Amino acid sequence: MWERKGLGVIAKESISEIAQQVIHRSPSIIFGSVVLAGWLMALLSWLVVSSNETSSRIFGICMIATTIGFAGLHHSTVGNIEVLAGLIFINDISESTYTIFHSTALFGNAFGGVIFVAPLKYRSCAANL
Structure with missing residues (x-):
């Protein structure tokens, strides 16, 4: 395999720890x-779509x-980078470990978004018809 060089901005030990x-x-x-x-x-x-003001969207x-970060929750995008x-x-870290983590994160994020929020959005839209 090729030699892995970086810019020297972050130590490899820090990357390893993260x-x-x-x-x-466990998965x-x-x-x-x-x-x-x-x-x-x-x-x-x-919430962003239902907000009218930019300040409430930013909030x-x-x-x-902040909740995701401080709670230490895994997410497919941030976890993928790390x-x-x-x-x-x-x-x-092996390629199989990366693949298992990333597939678990993708399916979990999709499951959490679709199963828990989609029925709420559907009910909200159906009530307005």
Whole structure:
């Protein structure tokens, strides 16, 4: 394989710590975490669309993003960046580990968004007809 060089901005040990922190849980815990994060993000899209003012949209985005970050929830986008960096720059993470994490995160986010928020949106639209 090719030699992996970086810009030297972040130490490889830091990348390793961040990536290991994301994937050190069992797939069932990761799935539950991404379901909750997917639910929050889908709820956020609903809140942003229903808001009239820009300030309330910004507040909603900050509130949901902060909740996901401080709660340590897994998300397919952020987790992908962290684990992919670990895959590229360190040898502790295999391609199969990355694939398992990313597929779990994608399915969990989709499940959380579709199963929990879509019925609420449907009911809201059906009530207005």
